Amino acid sequence: MLLFTMKRLGLAVLVAFTVSFISFSLLFLAGDPAVAMAGETASGEDIEAVRRLYGFDRPMLVQYADWLLSAVQFDFGQSYYFQMPVSELVLSRLGVTMTLGVCGITFAILTAVPLGVAAAIRPNSLIDRVALFLSVAGQAMPSFWFGLILIVIFGIQLGWLPPSGASSPAHFVMPTIVLGYYAMPAIMRLTRAGMLDVLSSDYIRTARAKGAPEGRVLFRHALRNAIIPVVSLAAVQMGFMLGGSIVVESIFALHGAGYLAWESIARNDLPTVQALILVFSMFYIVFTFLADVLNAWLDPRMRSS
Amino acid sequence: MKQSSLRHALAGLAVVASAGAAWADKADDTLRVAFTKELENVDSYFNSSREGVVLQRAIWDGLIYRDPVTNEYEGNLATSWEWIDDTTIEFTLREGVTFHNGDAFDADDVVYTVNFVSKEENGVKTQRNVNWMESAEKIDDYTVRIHLKDNFPPAIEFLSGPVSMYPADYYAEVGPSGMGREPVGTGPYKAVSVTPGQHFVLEKYEDYHDSPKGEPTVTNVDIRTIPDVNTQMAELFSGSLDLIWQVPSDQAEQLAQRDEFTVTNESTMRVGYLSMDAAGRSGETPFTDVRVRRAVNHAINREELVNALLRGNSTPIHTPCFPSQFGCVEEAATQYEFDPDKARALLEEAGYPDGFSTEFYAYRDREYAEAIMNYLNNVGIEVDFKFLQYSALREMNMTGDVPLSFLTWGSFSVNDASAMVSQFFKHGSLDDARDDQVLADLDVADSSTDPDTRIAHYTKAIERITDQAYWAPMFSYNTNYVFTKEVDYTPTADEVLRFTTVEWN
Secondary structure, rough: HHHHHHHHHHOOOOOOOOHHHHHHHHHHHOHHHHHHOOOOOOOOHHHHHHHHHOOOOOOOOHHEEEEEHHHHOOOEEEEEOOOOOOHOOOOHHHHHHHHHHHHHHHHHHHHHHHHHHHHOOOOOOOHHHHHHHHHHHHHHOOHHHHHHHHHHHHHHHHHOOOOOOOOHHHHHHHHHHHHHHHHHHHHHHHHHHHHHHHHHHHHHHHHHHOOHHHHHHHHHHHOOOOHHHHHHHHHHHHHHHHOOOOOOOHHHOOHHHHHHHHHHHHHHHHHHHHHHHHHHHHHHHHHHHHHHHHHHOOOOOHHOO | HHHHHHHHHHHHHHHHHHHOOOOOOOOOEEEEEOOOOOOOOHHHHHHOOOOHHHHHHOOOOOOOEEEEOOOOOEEEEEEEEEEEEOOOOEEEEOOOOOOOOOEOOOHHHHHHHHHOHHHOHHOOOOOOOOOOOOOOOOOOEEEEEEEEOOOOHHHHHHHHHOOOOHHHHHHHHHHHHHHHHHHOOOEEEOOOOOOOOOEEEEEEEOOOOOOOOOOOOOEEEEEEOOHHHHHHHHHOOOOOOEEEOOHHHHHHHHHHHHOEEEEEEEEEEEEEEEEEOOOOOOOOOHOOHHHHHHHHHHOOHHHHHHHHHHOOOOOOOOOOOOOOOOOOEEEEEOOOOHHHHHHHHHHHHOOOOOOOOEEEEEOHHHHHHHHHHHHHHHHEEEEEEOOHHHHHHHHHHHHHHOOOOEEEEEEHHHOEEEHHHHHHHOOOOOOOOOOHHHHHHHHHHHHHOOHHHHHHHHHHHHHHHHHOOOOOOEEEEEEEEEEEEEEEEEOOOOOOOHHHOOOOO
């Protein structure tokens, strides 16, 4: 098991660096960072000076090797844009993103799984219809629109919640709902489908036949089996939330890592983009790994394989 | 973007929802303001943002001050100055001024600041703001000379604008990145806290000297970066912001209908123009023919663009510079009236009776570019429209791969024609005209110390540029300021938000 874990981790790091190399090459082709850094008011000479100062006149492979050597020592260089260490910049933004991601996925799971179970117990009932409506609406409503509607209602009209910022727990309520609601439909549909599948299987009939209480049948026997694919999905969703909450972070002025990544691409701030890509790909890898462990705990058959 | 139609909807919703919101900021004497863009570094020499200029004017002072209304120069950290020769200015410094950290201001600070920023290797972001200075020399504690590399008539303008004085010992110790985190200046406001890119808190500097900027009346200024304009409006409605600026015109008009807000509009120095490849740098192109370039000028209805799209205090522009700039002589410019028939006739004369097709590039204000595209189509010029990131288009402009592009230039608020016309017509990498006659005139105009000579040669350059229709200058930009009824503020035409002139009603 330990050897297996080590192998997986080694592979994960390789994947992360492959991702970073590909993204480095693409960013390199996308535009001249010197022009972007020098800013809109810069003259040709300003741009030339920037190009020399930051070594953009060197071959790409040399620049990548340089970056890689420092990156393994956790030195991601200086942000071209903010002129501060990238590691410090990214760390300062990750807190918000992680808080938002954890709250968002928790909200999604806490609403989606019970709804999915309820919908599966009584297929085609009112509760199933409501769940279906919620999931269709969640899928169809763009998050920037939903976010703004919440701001108008709870931020302005009722005045219960601050419209934007990140300085108190209250600031995270609306972003959590928007981000979580976006992830909810997939989780709910998968829970419902899994539960329907499991509930019609022989061992559930057996469990009921031997007189097991309904709650025990549902949660101990059925849900535990139905939830396995949901765990994998939630892990992916979590990774998505950490890297892709750009719209939500922008609307609620949260200044998280997703928004930083998005803006850094437009600013050609290569060191920041590179570090964030590495961090985000590590997130995906870690969450997928954790999901595997969790699934192994839920399903003893997986442990032996 | 997808948001523009949404803006209407949201503004409408928010207007309905806002009834009864309460304002509370005058009570704690804190002006709450939003920035749209994340400011890269508060150190004013290491950013090129409008937001940076706003903080620069609040936190630091220059040797000289230009009154934004009368355009008169007055002493600020210097009490007087004198040109010793064409490349030397001597300043008598104000005594008794202290920096926010308690350091006394004297000649050493000027010498250190000038010597640091003027060296290219120190990496000041906008080199043009500082690279005309050679060095500074201390004569005594309160007398200092700045040596110029060459004749540079707009020196006083630059010294009243982007060149601020920094505390020598502190700057030597912390450098640009430390200055960005904990800025120290002599200005009317001191920075109390800086969260890079996100949040800036300023507090009135009690020991501020008797400066022409005036003494601030608002004690605290709290600036948050809120990227989404809709969210800024929501914050304004909920009472957690007092002032927003750079508000798009459609939203500003809706807000203007409300009693709770004052909406004011002021023009900016930014000019929108079409650049045409007259020199044929991009290969075979119809724009090498002056008749085609004049046809483009006649094809565009500048008044309609201003009235329908830009609105506010924007005006049609015919000069390759902003009219308030010294040397930007409006009378010198050939004005091409809107006349599509004339445009078609000119195209026919040039050998394009059925028009032609060309690539057309833009990097901002897509709706303006699309309107321009329609005018061009109307006279027979079919365009293949390409909308790029600024840096990508700039790179193509520099290598001369662009036959036709919609560009804008803000002259970094320097009120001198050299900041615009000389930037583009002196055979640099961005010059698609390559006109020797223009170059010769601009060389004289940029370096002469005699104002009349300068005016005469800018006039000739502008005559030639507009007669040859190297560009199609179109309009000036404007910006909207929206604030609550508790706030009193009169914006200036240079797009600098000045907290010192904000008052509570």
